[in-house]
Amino acid sequence: MAQMEMQTGSSFSYKQELKRTLTFKDLVIFGLVTMLPIAPAQVYGLIAPSSFGMTPLVYLVGIIAMLFTALSYSKMSREFPYAGSVYSFVQRGLNPHIGFVTGWLIIIDYILVPALLYSFAGIWISGVIPSVPAFVWVIVFLIINTYINVRGVSLAAKTNFMFLIVELLTVFLFLWFAIKYVFIDGGGAGGFSAAPLYQPDKVDFSFLAAAASIAVLGFLGFDSISTLSEEVKNPKKTVGKATIAALVLIGALFIVQAYMAALVQPDYTGLHPDMAFFDITRIVGGDFLYFMWIMVGVAAVGIANALTVQAAISRILYSMGRDKLLPFSGFLGKIHPKHQTPANATYFVALLSVVIAAFLDLETIIKYINFGALTSFMILHITVIYHFFFRKKERSVKGVIGYLIFPLLGFGVLLFVWMGFDTMTYVLGFSWLAIGVVVGFFKSKRYKEVPPALQEV
Numbered sequence: 001m002a003q004m005e006m007q008t009g010s011s012f013s014y015k016q017e018l019k020r021t022l023t024f025k026d027l028v029i030f031g032l033v034t035m036l037p038i039a040p041a042q043v044y045g046l047i048a049p050s051s052f053g054m055t056p057l058v059y060l061v062g063i064i065a066m067l068f069t070a071l072s073y074s075k076m077s078r079e080f081p082y083a084g085s086v087y088s089f090v091q092r093g094l095n096p097h098i099g100f101v102t103g104w105l106i107i108i109d110y111i112l113v114p115a116l117l118y119s120f121a122g123i124w125i126s127g128v129i130p131s132v133p134a135f136v137w138v139i140v141f142l143i144i145n146t147y148i149n150v151r152g153v154s155l156a157a158k159t160n161f162m163f164l165i166v167e168l169l170t171v172f173l174f175l176w177f178a179i180k181y182v183f184i185d186g187g188g189a190g191g192f193s194a195a196p197l198y199q200p201d202k203v204d205f206s207f208l209a210a211a212a213s214i215a216v217l218g219f220l221g222f223d224s225i226s227t228l229s230e231e232v233k234n235p236k237k238t239v240g241k242a243t244i245a246a247l248v249l250i251g252a253l254f255i256v257q258a259y260m261a262a263l264v265q266p267d268y269t270g271l272h273p274d275m276a277f278f279d280i281t282r283i284v285g286g287d288f289l290y291f292m293w294i295m296v297g298v299a300a301v302g303i304a305n306a307l308t309v310q311a312a313i314s315r316i317l318y319s320m321g322r323d324k325l326l327p328f329s330g331f332l333g334k335i336h337p338k339h340q341t342p343a344n345a346t347y348f349v350a351l352l353s354v355v356i357a358a359f360l361d362l363e364t365i366i367k368y369i370n371f372g373a374l375t376s377f378m379i380l381h382i383t384v385i386y387h388f389f390f391r392k393k394e395r396s397v398k399g400v401i402g403y404l405i406f407p408l409l410g411f412g413v414l415l416f417v418w419m420g421f422d423t424m425t426y427v428l429g430f431s432w433l434a435i436g437v438v439v440g441f442f443k444s445k446r447y448k449e450v451p452p453a454l455q456e457v
Contacts, residue, residue: 020230020231020232020233021152021154021157021231021233022157022228022231022232022233023232023233023238024238024241024242024245026157026160027225027228027232027238027239027242027243027246028242028245028246028249029157029160029161029164030157030160030224030225030228030242030246030308030311031221031222031224031225031242031243031245031246031247031250032164032246032249032250033160033163033164033167033300033304033305033307033308034221034222034224034225034305034308034309034312035219035220035221035222035246035247035250036167036221036300036301036304036305037164037167037168037171037250037253037300038167038170038171038257038293038296038297038300039218039250039254040055040059040254040257040258040261040277041277041278041293041297042120042277042297042301043214043218044258044261044271044276044277044280045271045272045273045274045275045276045277046214046273047214047258048261048262048268048271048276049268049269049271050210050214051207051210051211051214052199052202052207052268053195053196053199053262053266053268054195054196054197054198054199054202054203054211055196055258055259055261055262056196056197056255056258056259056262057196057197057198057203057211058211058214058215058258059215059218059251059254059255059258060251060255061208061211061215062211062214062215062216062218062219062251062254063215063219063247063248063251065215065216065410065413066215066216066219066222066247067244067247067248068381068406068407068409068410068413069223069377069380069381069410069414070222070243070244070247071244071402071406071410072380072381072383072384072406072407072410073086073089073222073223073225073226073240073243073380074239074240074241074243074244075240075384075388075402075403076089076093076226076380076383076384076387077089077226077229077235077236077239077240077243078236078237078239078240079092079093079387080092080093081229081230081232081235081236081239082229082230082319085106085223085224085226085227085312085315085316086102086103086106086223086226086376086377086379086380087099087100087102087103087106087316087319087320088229088319089226089380089383090102090103090379090380090383091103093383093384093386093387093391094379094382094383094386094387097440097444097447098379100320100325100436100440100443100444101433101436101437101440102376102379102380103316103319103320103325104432104433104435104436104439104440105371105372105375105376105379105432105433105436106316106372106373106376107313107316107317107320107372108368108369108371108372108432109220109368109369109372109373109376110224110309110312110313110316111313111349111352111353111356112356112360112365112368112369112372113221113306113309113313113369114142114145114306114309114310114313114349114353115352115353115354115356115357115360115365116362116365116366116369117301117302117305117306117309118137118138118141118142118302118306118353118357119134119138119357119362119365120301120302120362121137121138121141121297121298121299121301121302121303121306122134122135122136122137122138122141122302122357124294124297124298124301125137125295125298125302128291128294128295128298135357135358137302138353138354138357139354141302141303141306142306142350142353142354144303145303145306145307145310145350146310146346146347146350148307149307149310149311149314149341149346150336150339150341150343150346150347151339151341152339152340152341156307156308156311159303159304159307160304160307160308163299163300163303163304164304166296166299166300167296167300167304170292170293170296171253171257173285173289173292174257174260174281174284174285174289174293175256175257175260177281177284177285177289178260178261178263178264178280178284179260180284181264181283181284182260182263182264187264187283187284188263188264188265188266188283189262189263189264189266191263192263193262193263193266195262195266196258196259196262196263197259209416209420213416213417213420216374216413216414216417218254219247219250219251220369220373221308221309222243222246222247222250223243223373223377224308224309224311224312225239225242225243225246226239226243227311227312227313227315227316228311228312228315230315261277261280264280264283264284265279265280265283277293278290278293278294281293310346310349310350310353311346313345313349314341314342314345314346314348314349315342315345317332317342317345317348317349318332318333318335318342318345320332321333321334321345324443325440325443325444326439326443327439327443328348331344331348332344332345332348364428367421367422367424367425367428367429368428368429368432370421370425371418371421371425371426371428371429371432372429372432374414374417374418375418375429375433377410377414378411378414378415378418381407381408381410381411381414382407382411384403384407385403385404385407385408388402388403389403389404
């Protein structure tokens with residue numbers, strides 16, 4: 001392992017190998033692209049019927065629920081500004097071995113997400129260009145993203161910004177047409193309506209429970225910002241603020257889009273589960289807006305969204321590889337000599353994505369993703385409580401609220417959603433967890449050794 005160098009404010013440091021070029025704006029853009037500004041188009045047809053048309057309320061519940069987790073990420077990113085996200089936070093804030101297991105859980109989440117996104121994009125574009133098989137598009141998107149990620153975060157940041165602008169313009173164009181359709185032409189609801197926001201006879205505990213389960217999973221991806229900590233100019237001040245800012249901004253975009261869609265088409269009972277939002281764009285903007293949304297959706301998911309996720313998992317694998325905790329750690333923990341990026345880890349993720357997209361069905365992929373993300377988030381909340389409230393004894397009124405009550409609330413929300421998984425999700429999730437426990441057992445010599453950078457933990 002490279003010789004350790006002391007970095008700002010921490011006693012657990014590494015030699016700086018990644019290139020620090022990213023700013024607050026870059027991180028917010030990265031987070032927005034990862035969570036996908038046009039994401040309502042993917043799930044609107046599923047959420048609207050199950051929420052009695054109150055899709056905006058579902059997204060509001062999601063913001064509130066995930067804000068507690070974002071706050072925990074913010075606290076830990078200031079304390080431990082390293083690549084690796086929740087893996088690095090838990091290994092330093094709670095226990096190195098539990099940190100490895102947590103990293104193992106988040107690996108399955110992030111490794112599977114690119115394959116899922118490539119598959120979705122391939123399926124969508126094949127509907128427009130049926131002569132080209134969906135898997136061919138998977139390969140095309142993967143090659144583009146791998147090239148950009150290996151070249152460096154500066155190029156990736158510029159690419160993210162370009163795609164974000166395109167997505168936002170697409171969203172604003174829809175909103176313009178929708179406002180005209182509803183408030184000027186008198187279509188749909190014909191004006192403002194409180195029904196999409198709140199229906200007192202239908203909102204109860206069971207509704208909020210179902211809404212939380214949908215909404216929490218819809219915001220997965222905001223945590224990827226912390227994986228770039230070692231490529232940020234001022235990570236202690238920047239990463240946490242960017243995480244919260246990205247979550248709030250994307251939530252506002254989701255709510256506005258969902259509200260206008262509900263006004264355009266108040267009858268949620270006959271919506272197509274996959275194409276509902278696209279159909280609504282056709283109502284207000286004709287075939288032009290309909291096909292525009294589909295093509296932007298393909299590019300946003302297949303390139304922009306998958307690009308940021310591939311960058312995130314590459315850095316988690318790099319972080320765990322330099323700690324010698326994974327098989328082939330020597331390969332995964334190397335940096336490209338010219339571009340200063342985790343190139344080997346990026347290539348590895350690309351290869352895995354091809355295999356996963358070819359052999360795993362989408363339902364299985366989604367089950368693994370949900371289990372890995374929520375379980376690792378719950379461990380993060382426990383880490384915040386242990387590290388700040390018990391280890392550092394932050395027990396003022398502010399400390400009790402920020403380091404005990406908020407993490408407990410975040411843990412409770414996630415646990416509630418976690419307990420709603422089906423049996424197969426538990427089987428798949430705990431099987432992966434068991435493999436990680438065995439790998440950690442041998443790599444740490446029966447959980448007795450820790451990486452040199454963690455000797456003091």
